[in-house]
Amino acid sequence: MKIGAELADGVVLRELGERLTRIRLERNLTQATLAEQAGVAKRTVERLEAGEVATQLSGFLRVCRVLGLLERFDALVPEPLPSPMAQLKLQGRKRRRASGKKPGATPTKKWTWGDES
Template structure:
């Protein structure tokens, strides 16, 4: 699910929590290990992953929405991507090179070494 300004605070928090949990699981880490590394209790991590949050974070989301920044929360915790092998199985080959954009018409003036305009 994409995070948009139309989602409720609870829906955004649940989606962010699910993404955190998916990222943790993709790295094969336990909640206890992540909580210890982050310096928070395991219960705090459980609440974050389930979308239960403190009032301050909900207030933060409201301010972001008021400032037109809600869509940018999508970048905060991006949706997990499949491994390269899984991508190959799902989508086949990926592009390896960009074709580039056509160059714009260049100035016709003569170029000389060391002179600036």
């Protein structure tokens, strides 16, 4: 089943649970072994696989880490890119040549107080 915005939360959770179950079985792991490696209770794995809402996100992440699925979250929730305007501001202008000294920029005679004439 393809997960989309039109599906209810319970349906999505059950689908995710079924997928986790299939992946766990493909890796030949028992629920107890997966729970031990993930550092969660076996009941947490059972709830995740059943699609129950009562599980914590941290438990879900730990199970996904053990199953090698955590890296896929980067594609699920990508880092926001700066807007084009922000990129322009960050980029700045590249120098094309040295500025050098401008003629007449330095006074020919040293100025002192009271020498306004």
